[in-house]
Amino acid sequence: MYNSDTPLRAELPTSRQLLRSTILAAISALVLLVAVVLPAEYGIDPTGVGRVLGMTKMGDIKQQLAAEAAADAAATAQATKSPATGSSGLAAANAAEPAAKAAVVAVPKEPGQAVAPKIEWRDEMSVTLTPGEGTEIKMKLAEGAKARYSWVVEGGTVNFDTHGDAPGKSISYEKGRGVPSDEGVLEAAFTGNHGWYWRNRGKANVKLILRTRGEYTDIKKMM
Known part of the structure; x- marks a missing residue:
């Protein structure tokens, strides 16, 4: 015979208590899903809590990386299916290239032609990106303020996303894959932080140099 403490019927939880515990657990799980999981994993932040805690940015980056990986996989699959260029096609391309270059070089500059003025940049920042970084x-x-920019990659190309964010707002202005440089004017759609995200998808380190000027009050590296 083994001695055991058998709970009394009065000590057991009632059906109402069990139901209440189940409902509280379901509500807690729903709150965690909306406030933590959706912002951190998918960049979806209906409550705004994820942006305050910095989890929405994490989710945005995860979604961007997933999209880049899918695009890279699709590009690789397409390249595998496409037939290789024949030797005659390469020969024709090589023959046409010198003629095109000669046509460009042969155009002389007009006497007295105006030279574009050199831009005086306000800030210059550089960063080295390792493969995958x-x-x-x-x-x-x-809102409505403008900033002129120019960035260039030394040693390769990058994927980029020009975007902006503010509490409860976000926008993507432009995206690109395998781009060596870009320049233009960024006009803010709303008051907030606006700039760029770059990723090195190559197999070697690259150096990114960003030059800016304009109506911004501050510029800094976020990550």
Whole structure:
């Protein structure tokens, strides 16, 4: 015979208590899903808590990486299916290239032609990205403010996303894959942080140099 403490019927939870515990557990799980899982995994932040805690940015980056991986896989599959260029096609391309270059070089400059003025940049930042590494630089801009920019990659190319964010707001201005450089004017759609996210998808280190000027109040590296 073994001695055991058998609980009394009065000590057992009632059906109402069990139901209440189940409902509380379901509500807790739903709150965690909306406030933590959705922002951190998918960049979806209906409550705004994820952006305050910095989890929405994590989810945005995860979604961007997933999209880049899918695009890379699709590009690889397409390249595998496409037939290789024949030797005659390569010969024709090589023969046409010198003629095209000669046509460009042969155009003389007009006497007295105006030379574009050299741009005086306000800030210059540089960062080295290892294979697979990403970085983000943003400026603080008021709605309608403009900033002129120019960035160039030394030693390769990068994938980029020009975007902006503010509490409860986000926007993607432009995206690109395998780009060696870009320049233009960024006009803020709303007051907040606006800038770029770059990722090195190559197999060697690259150096990214960003030059900016304009109506921003601050510029800094976010990650």
